[in-house]
Amino acid sequence: MDVRGSQECTEVSMASWNYASDITEKHRKVKAAAQLKYAAWQKEAWESVRKWSGKWETLSDPFLRRQFKFMSILGTAALPKQDLEKYNNLVTEMSTLYSTAKICEYKNPKNCKLELEPDLTRILRSSRDYGELEHVRKMWRHQTGRRIRDHYKLFVKLANKAAKLNGFDNMGDMWLYPYESDVFRSDLAELWKQLMPLYQQLHAYVRRKLRENYGEEHVSRRGPIPAHLLGNMWAQNWGEVYDLVIPYPGKVSVDVTPQMVAQGYTPERMFELSEAFFVSLNLTRMPEEFWQHSIIEKPQGRDLVCHASAWDFCNGKDFRIKQCTDVTMNDLITVHHEMGHIEYFLKYKDLPEVFRSGANPGFHEAVGDVLALSVATPKHLHEIGLLEEVQDDPEADINFLLSMALDKITFLPFGYLMDLWRWDVFSGKTSEQDWNCAWWDLRYKLQGIKPPVQRSEYDFDPGAKYHIAGNVPYIRYFVSFVIQFQFHKALCMKAGEYDPLDPSKPLHKCDIYKSTEAGNALGDMLQMGSSKEWPEAMAALTGTRRMDASVIREYFKPLELWLTDNNEQHRESIGWETDEVLCTSEEVREKPEGKSTSTAGGAPASGTLLLLGLTLIHLLKLTFNRLLY
Numbered sequence: 001m002d003v004r005g006s007q008e009c010t011e012v013s014m015a016s017w018n019y020a021s022d023i024t025e026k027h028r029k030v031k032a033a034a035q036l037k038y039a040a041w042q043k044e045a046w047e048s049v050r051k052w053s054g055k056w057e058t059l060s061d062p063f064l065r066r067q068f069k070f071m072s073i074l075g076t077a078a079l080p081k082q083d084l085e086k087y088n089n090l091v092t093e094m095s096t097l098y099s100t101a102k103i104c105e106y107k108n109p110k111n112c113k114l115e116l117e118p119d120l121t122r123i124l125r126s127s128r129d130y131g132e133l134e135h136v137r138k139m140w141r142h143q144t145g146r147r148i149r150d151h152y153k154l155f156v157k158l159a160n161k162a163a164k165l166n167g168f169d170n171m172g173d174m175w176l177y178p179y180e181s182d183v184f185r186s187d188l189a190e191l192w193k194q195l196m197p198l199y200q201q202l203h204a205y206v207r208r209k210l211r212e213n214y215g216e217e218h219v220s221r222r223g224p225i226p227a228h229l230l231g232n233m234w235a236q237n238w239g240e241v242y243d244l245v246i247p248y249p250g251k252v253s254v255d256v257t258p259q260m261v262a263q264g265y266t267p268e269r270m271f272e273l274s275e276a277f278f279v280s281l282n283l284t285r286m287p288e289e290f291w292q293h294s295i296i297e298k299p300q301g302r303d304l305v306c307h308a309s310a311w312d313f314c315n316g317k318d319f320r321i322k323q324c325t326d327v328t329m330n331d332l333i334t335v336h337h338e339m340g341h342i343e344y345f346l347k348y349k350d351l352p353e354v355f356r357s358g359a360n361p362g363f364h365e366a367v368g369d370v371l372a373l374s375v376a377t378p379k380h381l382h383e384i385g386l387l388e389e390v391q392d393d394p395e396a397d398i399n400f401l402l403s404m405a406l407d408k409i410t411f412l413p414f415g416y417l418m419d420l421w422r423w424d425v426f427s428g429k430t431s432e433q434d435w436n437c438a439w440w441d442l443r444y445k446l447q448g449i450k451p452p453v454q455r456s457e458y459d460f461d462p463g464a465k466y467h468i469a470g471n472v473p474y475i476r477y478f479v480s481f482v483i484q485f486q487f488h489k490a491l492c493m494k495a496g497e498y499d500p501l502d503p504s505k506p507l508h509k510c511d512i513y514k515s516t517e518a519g520n521a522l523g524d525m526l527q528m529g530s531s532k533e534w535p536e537a538m539a540a541l542t543g544t545r546r547m548d549a550s551v552i553r554e555y556f557k558p559l560e561l562w563l564t565d566n567n568e569q570h571r572e573s574i575g576w577e578t579d580e581v582l583c584t585s586e587e588v589r590e591k592p593e594g595k596s597t598s599t600a601g602g603a604p605a606s607g608t609l610l611l612l613g614l615t616l617i618h619l620l621k622l623t624f625n626r627l628l629y
Contacts, residue, residue: 002352002353004041005041005045005353006314006315006353007314008037008038008041009038009313009314009353010313010314010315010318011034011037011038012031012034012035012037012038013311013312013313013314014034014313015027015030015031015033015034015035016031016034016035017311017313017320017322018030018031019031020304020305020309020322021295021304021305021322022302022303022304023096023099023100023302023303023304023305024302028092032085032088032089032092035088036081036084036085036088038077039076039077039084040077042074042075042077043074043077043078045071046071046072046074046077046078049068049071049072050072052068053072056068056069056072063531066355066531067352067354067355070354070355070530071354073166073174073177074165074166075162075166075174076159076162078162078165078166079158079161079162079165083158083161083162086154086158087155087158087159087162090151090154090155090158091155091470091471093151094148094151094152094155094463094469094470094471095305095466095469095470095471097144097147097148097151097469098144098148098463098464098466098469098470099303099304099305099306099307099466100303101115101116101140101143101144102114102115102143103120103136103139103140103142103143104139106129106131106132106135106136107132114136115306116140116233116306117298117306117324117326118298118324118326120136120140120233121233121326122326123136124136124137124228124231124232124233124240125231125240126240128213128244130214130218130229133228133229133452134228134452134453136228136233137227137228137233137452138452138453140233140464141459141461141464144463144464144469145459145460145461145462145463145464146458146459146460146463147463148460148463148468148469149435149459149460149463152435152460152463152468153432155471156171156425156426159171159426159471160426162174163426169427170426170427170428171426172419172422172423172424172425172426172427173426175419175473175475176475178357178360178361178530179360179361179479179534180360180533180534185423187546187547188416188475188478188479191478191482191547191549192412192413192416192446194549194550194553195409195412195549195552195553197560198405198409198552198553198556198560199409199410199412199413200448200574200575201560201563201564201567201574202405202406202409202410202563203225203448203576204563204567204572204573204574204575205245205563205566205567205572206225206230206238206241206245206406207219207225207448207572207576208567208570208572209244209245210225210229210241210244210245213244214229220578221572221573222573222575222576222577222578223450223576223577223578223580224444224447224448224449224450224576224578225448225449225450225576226449226450226451226452227443227449227450227451227452228452229241230410230449233464234414234464234465235414235447235449236410236411236414236415237406237407237408237410237411237414238406238407238410239330239403239406239407240330241406242255242402242403242406245402245406246399246402247395247398247399247402247562247566248395248396248398248399251391251395251396251399252378252387252388252389252391252396253399254376254378254381254387254399254400254403255329255403256329256381256386256387257327257328257329257330259386259387260327260328260329260332260386261327263385263386265327266327267296267297267323267325267327267331268296270325270327270331270332270335271294271296271321271325271335271339273332273335273384274332274335274336274339275339277336277371277374277375277513278339278343278371278519280513280514280515280519281371281512281513281514281515281516281518281519281520281522281523282516282519282520282523283343283519283522283523284343284346284347284523286319286339286342287317287318287319287346289317289318289319289320290319290320290321290342293318293320294320294321294322295320295321295322295323296321296323296325297324297325298324304322304324305322306323306324307466307470308321308322308323308324308334308337308338309321309322309323309338310338310339310341310342310345312345312349312356314353314356316349316350319342319345319346321335321338321339321341321342323335323338329376332375333372333375333376333407336368336369336371336372336375337365337368337369337372338368339368340366340367340368340369340370340371341364341367341368343367343368343526344358344363344364344367344526347523347526347527347529348526348527348528348529351529351531352531354530355529355530355531356529356530357529357530358529358530359525359528359529359530359532359533359534359536359537359538360476360479360530360534361473361475361476361479362475362476362477362478362479362480362482362483363480363483363534363537364476364480365476365477365479365480366479366480366481366483366484366487367522367526369480369481369484370484370487370488370491370522371512373484373485373488373510374488374510374511374512374513376403376404377400377508377509377510377511378390378391378396378400379509379511380511380513383511383513394558397508397509397558398558398559398562400508401508401556401558401559402559404508404556405556405559408481408552409552409556411477411481412478412481413446413447414446414447415474415475415477415478415481416446416475416478417442417443417446417447418462418465418467418468418474418475418477419473419474419475419478420442421438421439421442421462422462422468422474424438425438433457433585434457434585435457435460435462436455436456436457436459436460436461436462436583437455437457437582437583437584437585439461439462439583440455440461440582440583441583444576444578444582448575448576450578450580450582451582451583453588454580454581454582454583454584454588455582455583455584455588456583456584456585456586456587456588457583457584457585457586457587458587458588479547481552482547482548482549482552483538483547485551485552485555486538486542486544486547486548486551487522487541487542488507488510488551488555489507489542489551489554489555490521490541490542490543491512491515491518491521491522491541492507492510492512492518494515494517494518494521495510495512495515495517495518496515496517497509497510497511497512497515498510506558507551507554507555508555508556508558521541522541524540524541525537525540525541528540
């Protein structure tokens with residue numbers, strides 16, 4: 001069964017890769033057929049396991065018992081064939097609408113070929129034109145979310161039907177199954193409670209700096225921050241506005257993008273640099289197939305899913321990354337993240353198929369990021385020739401910590417609310433009539449941001465995010481952002497780079513580069529895959545079985561003290577409040593912007609479909625997708 005399962009997995013993975021990397025009708029048909037064939041095999045295997053119901057639970061071998069436990073959940077393949085085909089097509093169509101969306105240029109509305117990657121991302125990163133930023137954000141949502149909303153209605157019904165066939169109340173509950181905890185949601189709420197004070201101090205500081213740049217008519221003293229001013233299409237992290245909020249501009253910049261460009265960096269060189277870091281830890285090199293088959297630059301003349309992802313083809317030798325890499329420090333970090341997935345694949349490739357996944361989904365997301373915490377340090381950037389000098393002074397430290405916080409801390413509420421929203425949608429707590437306003441209620445309450453223009457239930461802003469359109473669970477990223485700091489602390493102590501009793505070795509300066517002790521400890525945990533419950537894997541590396549946000553507060557303690565003092569000096573209000581109505585059930589009529597409200601050139605035909613990853617399968621997480629930092 002394990003051999004055949006791997007073979008079937010390879011076939012459907014290849015079909016999915018071919019379509020995601022070259023969106024054509026031919027590839028869609030092949031992929032759709034492969035998905036149905038794989039689902040049929042899964043159902044066949046599941047029926048075999050069901051014959052052991054009531055028996056496998058009493059098996060004395062915990063390894064075998066755990067295999068049966070995993071195989072007893074079929075996932076969406078439990079749907080009747082006709083419903084499964086509808087479900088696959090819906091996810092495919094939503095993903096296609098997202099991946100092929102284009103909008104018109106702000107100052108040249110006749111050019112309607114602007115894509116998310118790289119066009120819109122670059123505009124949001126570099127433009128400081130309030131009107132242009134508003135236009136880009138608004139029109140992206142017109143071309144994605146609005147067109148996805150009707151599909152999402154039927155998708156929710158079919159997803160919940162699949163969950164019920166697996167014994168769950170709704171799809172949200174089924175998504176939480178891999179975390180193997182009855183109190184997981186309350187644990188998450190407690191983690192956010194621990195982190196909120198730091199986020200609120202950072203929010204207040206950034207709001208003041210943006211107000212100084214854009215004026216109080218755009219950024220108020222006590223209100224939420226306009227989301228389009230934060231440098232990112234979803235305001236999920238704020239690193240691209242670092243130049244506007246840097247505490248001490250006279251210090252050496254920790255954004256080494258200009259140095260990368262000046263030194264002639266290419267995407268290939270960025271991937272080689274990432275591999276060198278893994279190898280320095282005594283971890284596994286990328287196999288030959290990786291370099292032969294990965295897509296690391298956006299090819300010309302074809303549509304593809306640019307969202308960065310890592311792929312396991314289930315045969316123990318073929319592992320790939322697909323990423324439309326830009327030569328920036330952000331993408332250098334993303335390369336390490338995606339290669340972290342590949343390293344995890346390599347370490348557990350010899351386990352039974354059902355255990356070839358992370359200890360929990362958050363573990364998989366954390367592996368590359370924990371290395372990136374070292375890569376981003378001034379010490380390491382100097383080591384690899386991207387930073388001329390390492391300044392040993394408190395002001396330089398604050399600059400560095402703020403740059404890290406704009407990436408790590410600002411993401412936390414977004415990473416939390418994405419699935420808070422979906423859980424309530426799946427459970428019915430949030431009705432169809434309130435989907436978009438419930439979304440903005442969470443974004444206001446947790447993130448303290450607001451849309452640039454009033455939203456309505458005619459819009460569907462969640463669908464402007466890949467993971468909603470592509471049906472990728474998201475709480476894994478919140479979990480990852482917590483546990484990666486726990487992993488980092490443990491690895492730094494093993495490397496001798498961090499000592500809580502030695503002020504000269506603070507956690508935020510740790511670089512585990514070339515530490516085989518740290519690498520061996522990490523590799524031992526990765527080899528476990530999901531063969532053990534995640535608290536055991538956590539304990540093997542960190543010595544604790546629980547997620548703990550206090551390590552994040554420890555890492556950012558110098559910055560938190562500085563922010564608190566700085567906000568007090570400027571009498572900045574902590575938190576946010578507003579009398580504005582951010583979202584209404586009525587359609588909001590907007591003034592047209594030239595041709596920007598029309599369907600942009602290159603919009604997909606109704607028959608063009610896409611499905612990235614094997615998200616229909618609960619047991620086997622073959623593809624691990626990543627928002628670009």
